[in-house]
């Protein structure tokens with residue numbers, strides 16, 4: 001059986017076809033249009049093109065930043081703003097004459113890693129994106145957990161657990177309207193802002209990490225604090241969800257020392273004598289979004 005997934009990003013739309021073993025059979029990318037009618041035309045053309053190459057599909061899976069409101073059925077929080085307030089699923093179903101399943105990109109990431117990535121074989125997987133933002137998705141028995149508000153796994157706007165002003169530092173207001181959000185410390189942007197505020201510098205996250213690896217004491221202290229904040233934040237999730245595997249994606253997932261460091265520190269904060277949670281790097285990296293979108297249309301995911 002062949003599965004097709006679309007990853008709808010701010011600048012490009014990628015279509016990928018997988019076989020049922022996860023082998024990639026075909027991939028094609030186009031630029032993301034700037035308005036909604038062009039977007040619908042573009043997806044129809046893209047699917048027509050893919051089908052001309054690999055055969056027809058009854059269902060397509062779509063991953064995109066944002067979520068479908070469980071109340072209205074309309075798109076909310078999308079970073080391609082022309083999608084907000086639109087019935088994307090309904091319109092695509094009508095235009096394509098196919099079943100369309102949609103999930104946000106963090107959920108697609110988590111599903112991809114749970115099905116045949118770093119969390120394969122684990123019953124409960126928490127997929128975490130530590131990048132420009134701080135997204136997350138929960139997958140249980142290879143099914144995305146959506147939730148009553150379609151926000152399951154969105155840990156980035158919880159307050160930082162164990163927050164102490166002196167230790168963790170001030171953040172200023174978050175765009176969500178709160179302050180001291182996890183994302184304000186653990187995203188790449190947040191990490192750099194905290195460091196720059198504390199030491200009067202103007203560096204990017206990647207530069208600070210490189211300094212820490214070279215032994216710079218301020219950068220190393222900032223990274224150690226980051227590890228502690230990440231461990232606290234993941235422990236709070238673990239005490240509720242108790243995932244077997246936590247998978248990291250995004251820019252910070254490439255920092256290899258994060259895995260042993262967080263695995264060591266997290267034990268202090270988890271309510272279990274011998275925590276068994278595995279913390280792993282994403283297997284598919286940037287491809288996980290589109291792979292997860294394709295996995296959405298498996299028969300096993302018929303409830304999505």
Ligand SMILES: [Zn+2]
Nearest residue numbers: 157174176181
């Ligand atoms: Zn926030």
